[in-house]
Amino acid sequence: MIINHNISAINAHRQLGANQSATQNSLEKLSSGLGINKAGDDAAGLAISEKMRGQIQGLEQAQSNAQDGISLIQTAEGAMNESHAILQRMRELAVQSSNDTNTDTDRAELQKEVDQLANALTDISENTEFNTKNLLNGEFEGTFHVGANEGQNLSVEINDMSASALNVGGVEGASYAIASTAGAGLTNDTTYNVTKLDEGSTVRNNANSADVAVNYALQDDSGDIVAVSADGKDYQTLSASSSKEDLATATQSTDAAYAFADAVVSGSVEVNGSGVANATATATTGVDLADGTYTVVGTEHAAISTGNGLLNDKGDLVATSDDGQDWKSYSDANKTVLTTGTALQTAGAEITVGSGEGLNISTQKSADAAITTIQSAIDTVSAERSKLGAVQNRLDHTINNLGTSAENLTAAESRIRDVDMAKEMMEFTKNNILSQAAQSMLAQAQQMPQGVLQLLQ
Template sequence: MRIQHNIMAMNAYRNYTNNTSALSKNLEKLSSGYKINRAGDDAAGLAISEKMRAQITGLDKAQDNAKDGISLVQTAEGALTEVHDMLNRMYELAEQSANGTFEDETDRVQLQKEVTQLKDEINRIADSANFNGINLLDGSMAASGGVEKVSLGTTAATAVAGATFSQKLTFGGMTQNTDYTMSFKYLDADGNAHDAKISFRAGATAGDTAKAAAEALKGVFGDGYTVTASGADVTVSATELGQNKTQFISGTISIQETQSGTAYTTLPTIGTLTAGKNETMTVDVASVTAGDTTIDYLEIDGTKYQILTRGKAPESGYKALYVDQSSGKYSADSAKQIADQLKDYGINVSASGTTLTFTKGSANEGGLTLQIGDTSDSWNQLKVSIDDCHTAAIGIDGLDISTQKGAASALDTIKDAINYVSNVRGTLGATQNRLDHTINNLSVMQENIQDAESTIRDTDVADEMMAYTKNNILIQSAQAMLAQANQVPQGVLQLLQ
């Protein structure tokens, strides 16, 4: 028997402290509701649950972001509802003005006054519609599109008829009975650029050679154009009103001999289309004329833009580009005006002198970006773009129904404007529906991840109460046994008596 060290008491005390520590953790988990309160409780579980908590927080805020996006879209769409109503009213007025029972100086002028007021109100709505200080319809939220193809062309029949369109080729210095190939570029009626090539045999004289080349060129230009040979010259001219089939855009025509020798000649340039090394295309409009003279439209990736002087309405199927010029010639100022308006349409373009430079490739997204996910990945971001809805952008800036002819023409123009606004509203509606589904998906994701995080982190109260009860009983038992163990050394006194 020993009195210096009471091993039984020490053992009882150790179990008592262990049970007390376990009971303390039981109480902590039950009172906090979490079974992981510090890294020591479960290091791996803590790391996983903290990542899940961040994801849950992100998903919750993403739902709020999507709801804000819906509010923005609804604000824009609501403003366009009124624009649609005004366009329909303008169509009604144009239909009324197109009737032959009205006089220009009195009746139609009064109808035009209302049209003017409606146009002003559309512009005011485009300028003022905003959400949290963000302008919605003024073009600042329009996507800035990359350009793949640019073409020059004409819209008016007189622009290509008779003497207004004529290209002259000169032949000379060729070897008799030698086969030659002539290569050149031209634009077709749809504004597409093509490479063309003809083959012919040089005659005894330059005139004979010109005749041979003229016959070959007739196969390219077809009906509506005359190809005539006069001396050493071949002239291509438009002869029928309404023809707009082929136009040269190449500045140089090269005539290459298949056996030996080369001759060159130049023809007037009515426009250039150049693919640059830095993924740009340039259109030089220095020598072309506006309105009803030679060339008056640009076609950019399938969309046609008609170049007009102020106050004129574009033809059906065209968007308007207005220039302030009286000479009929494009200048650096008018090129800048065209570039500025194309930017409003969402085109990546810049002007330098008389040259317009277009950026090729994929579109540069404009508008704003909604963060609709818990990461910065592109699939968790939604670009919201809203096209410019000013009267110039929707094609009614020059709308005039003060004459019967103008009113009849305005009907198609207003229809195009209605379709333009319908397209914008349709895009907004599709965006809103997408965001509704986005919110539903985010909600389900948040719920499932929250459930997983809860499994890792939250206290199982029933299990913890069982442990608490056990540890509480063990503490009481250890206390009782410790008291008994402390009495054991008392037996030594009996031996000492």
């Protein structure tokens, strides 16, 4: 018998410590509900669980992203619903004006409403926003991140829904004159509108009886085409007026042409009493350039050392340009106020800023042609709404899939991370009893050395 080392007590104490540690571990799991509270509980399981948690949280955020995307689409589509209503009213007015029971005065009143409706279309395109992002002016190109990982995106573009983009309203911008070398065949003191022709349009060349491609045309007030051009510079008149529908059977005249110094592909052409034509082309306005007439000036102006400038009707210098094309605000050189397709460097030239003419229903023929134009605009808006509707339906399915994936991943992560309460309660009960038993046995082992005293008596 020995007394320096009570091996039985040491063993009982060790077992008691192990049982108490196991009991404490069970209490931690039972109180937190987690089977893994620290890396030591299950190192591999912790790593797998954290990776799954990243996926789950990413999927849940992707659901929120998709919902925000749907909200944006609904905002744009709702605005286009009103655009559709406006276009349908414009079409109704065009049909009404096409009827010759109306007088010129009646048609003038109908034209007023069409002009205001065109302005309303442009207002919708410029003012429809989502979180300060403009949606319908042609600038929106968005990416919706609808997944938990890199590259899981959906890109959406919304086209310009303004009146000018739909070809039912005037072009906001500046107009300026381009002189021509006069030919013959256009009527004096008459204005002709420049029109972009359909791709593949041709006319018959009278010189060699061959078909030639044309891209631009001059139309009179009745909507008839009287001259055509391939490049926008050389306009050849037709032997007889033609419509877009029978243009392929039209024949070019051999001795009538207008040669412009620069390409004229938009705006209008005005022929004066001397037979000289000036084209009113359209430029793009930027910021801080109010409607009105501006005059081009050169270095004769005291404030201009190089290039050209624009003076308003009060004689104030409002813009300058080094090349005559890109005009900057005089008060803020970082702001572009005007961009022209050709260089405007001739001192004394005038630039008129404002709205171009909109859809014309002031005559029976133009109103009749306007019906097709408006119908085309309606079809364009329909196509855009259909596209957005398809994206919205796709996002709906994406949200459902994300929810299912997040649910299944959560279940998988739960099996790794969460504790089985019933099983762990069994472990706790066992360890608790073992702790009590070990404590009792430790007390018994402490009594064993007392037997040595019997030998010492």
